[in-house]
Amino acid sequence: MKKDTSQYGAVGAETTLEQLTAKGASRRDALRALVAAGLATVTGGGLLVASTAAHAQAKPKQGGKIRVATQSSSTADTLDPAKGALATDYVRCNMIYSGLTALDEHLGATMALATSIDTQDTKVWVAKLRPGVQFHDGKALTPADVVYSLMRHKDPAVASKAKTLADQISDVKASGPNEVTITLSGPNADFPVILADAHFLIVKDGTKDFTKTAIGTGPFKLKEFSPGVHTVVVKNEHYWKPGLPHLDEIELIGISDEAARVNALLSGDVQLINQVSPQSTGRIKGTPGFAVLETKTGQYTDLIMRNEGGITGNQDFRLGLMHLQNRDQMRQAVFQGYGSIGNDQPIAPSNKYYFAGLPQRKFDPDKAKFYFKKAGVGSTPLQVFASPAADGSVDMAMLLQQAAPLAGLNLQVMRVPADGYWSNHWMKHPLSYGNINARPTADMLFTQFFASNAPWNEANWKDPQFDQMMLAARSEPDEAKRKQIYGDMQVLIHEKGGLGIPMFLSSLDAHTSKLQGLGSIPLMGLMGGMFAEHVWLEA
């Protein structure tokens, strides 16, 4: 699917060195630890710089203005959280509004506008609101604002992108001066994480017009908004998180051409960009004063072997094709080594429910040949549809095509343009490629793409046992049991599913070294869209 809608991903693995020096460890501690880890060959000089830098990083500076360029900006830019579709919309809305909860680096929910969210049966949730929170126009945050903000998604006239998520909510009402009770239509233990979705940011009660002004409780106030041109926000002096934000002003623009975006960064016109192509990272890292940040997300580009009654629904054929994917080669050739290897199931290593015990499927043309013979695949060419709309799919398809003769298969790559790919080709051919953005919860992925009645069941895969497990896990409050059920589901998809998932993609951001504080939230780049309040400018 397009990079466009959702925002979720996998945990970035920081190196031990970074972890040590980030905590401000003294040189001696760090060296000791490194020796213990057998990494004593790291030069002491590097460590000197790193440990002094740790002290500099500890104290954020206030003030400064930055300009951020995202990959897209069009006349469909919006100030309405319900309509957010692209990274630029999520960044914009996260600057102006706050939500009840927010995501942390492990894709768990931290409290934001809510101080606590409790439940007895994972069906009725009681959220206590933070006292003393003000909107930008001075009005205090009340339960009525929360009720309005959540219930408006159910109204078809709002055309909310999160309507399917909001349909899970059957009722929201104020149950106290600072308390809201949310009743779901079915038990869902992931609800606090769902509330952290950028579509559920809290707006003022009764707001219908989002064309010119936006009043929220977020770290920045809207100063100027011109869809397709730029958005300018200024610091909210009364932000409910004390000491934040650090910056005075942020200007958000869109530069769709990737080379132009990188050039704008390197010439100093912008300070932060996202969606950097792996091919540009060498240039950026080679220029002093700039850095690249990799966020390992759970986004994947998958080979869809759709069950339409033909050979692509045959499990032996599917297994054969899965074995034909040279995952390491794809990661190196297509993404310059960025990303993590996948195992034909959708849960990324960064997700807390990732089942590590699943043996990694390897590139094995002989096994593929065996499976193809078993399935009775002839030598008639099979067409696989790929497009730049699904990141890396064209290159992956070409690599697959080159490996196919080793297993006696004849593949033809049909490269189609990006425009209209999702309406015309995705899920419309026996073999095609898709691109699914990361989701914060395993349940969302399973519900939207793998359940028998899933709206985007790419491979047309129906397994009643899977559906049962999904419902059982959704309402299971015990973490260990949930993890076990999700582990079994991953094994099920790995063995019986119809998708080839060779790897999980990383999101690359680049910035000037003067911009500090940019972390990684495995949802998407730019710190899950929430970088604005955390970053500061060194002099």
Place this chain on the structure above:
Amino acid sequence: MKRQAYRLIASRLGLALLTLLIVSAIVFAMTGLLPGDAAQEALGQAATPEAVAALRHQLGLDQPALQRYLQWLFHIVSGNFGMSLSNSLPVSELIATRLPNSLMLAGLTTVVAVPVALAIGILSAMYRGSLLDRALNLLTLSTVAVPEFLVATIAVLIFAVNLHWLPALSYLSSVSSFSDLVRIYAMPVMTLCCVLIAQMARMTRAAVLDQLNSGYVEMASLKGASQVRIVLRHVLPNAIGPIANAVALSLSYLFGGVVIVESIFNYPGLASLMVDAVTNRDMPLVQGCVMVFCAAYLALVLLADLCQIISNPRLRQR
């Protein structure tokens, strides 16, 4: 001459209106043929059939195409360009914010490109066959052969990233003095000039050469007039017809064809507005932009014809 000019302008305006009408119908039909519509594009991945139907009804897209077109036509005649489907802002407002930018870029490019092209064309014609002529020819042809995104990207790499002389983005909010203006517009204008100069220069050269072969030029040089006087005083007024036409055709590209330059330099002009509108299947905005481009083109062609009439006394008398 005045009466003739008025007659020409009046008939041209009539034809222009007819052309605008036909173009609007064609564009409406073509955009309607594209897969998907504004409601589907707006909802993206969240496009369940009920959501799409509800949004379509809200936007008025469930009415038959002919009815929507006639409605739009009716509104346009009363000056109402309608509302953009993707962000509910009036189309006239969206165009009004971008039109001055496009005009500014087009104007600056014209001011630079036309004199340079004329000079190159005239010099090539005057010294035809010489080294200067051949060198100028080679130069203009090679600049027009290189794609403009390559010229723009290389220019940005050299002047912005390596030398830091010019900004990589044409940022309009930071224009506070003339030197700022020059710095900001230098690269976009240069890129566009590379595209335009060759056409105009070669047309000028051909037109002037054509005239230089005629009898009155021979007479003038026998009388002892200098080359420069011959060209400027005798030849140019006769050559202005084809030159003006070439210039008008080239300049009309400056409105709608500069989408690549606008994208690379992040310049908020009409061309990128149009591309956005098509991507979002935002019909009223597409139609609005098309009307503006069409009107601009027709105005330029009219100016070219007027130039031709003014310069030619024979046409004036009629």
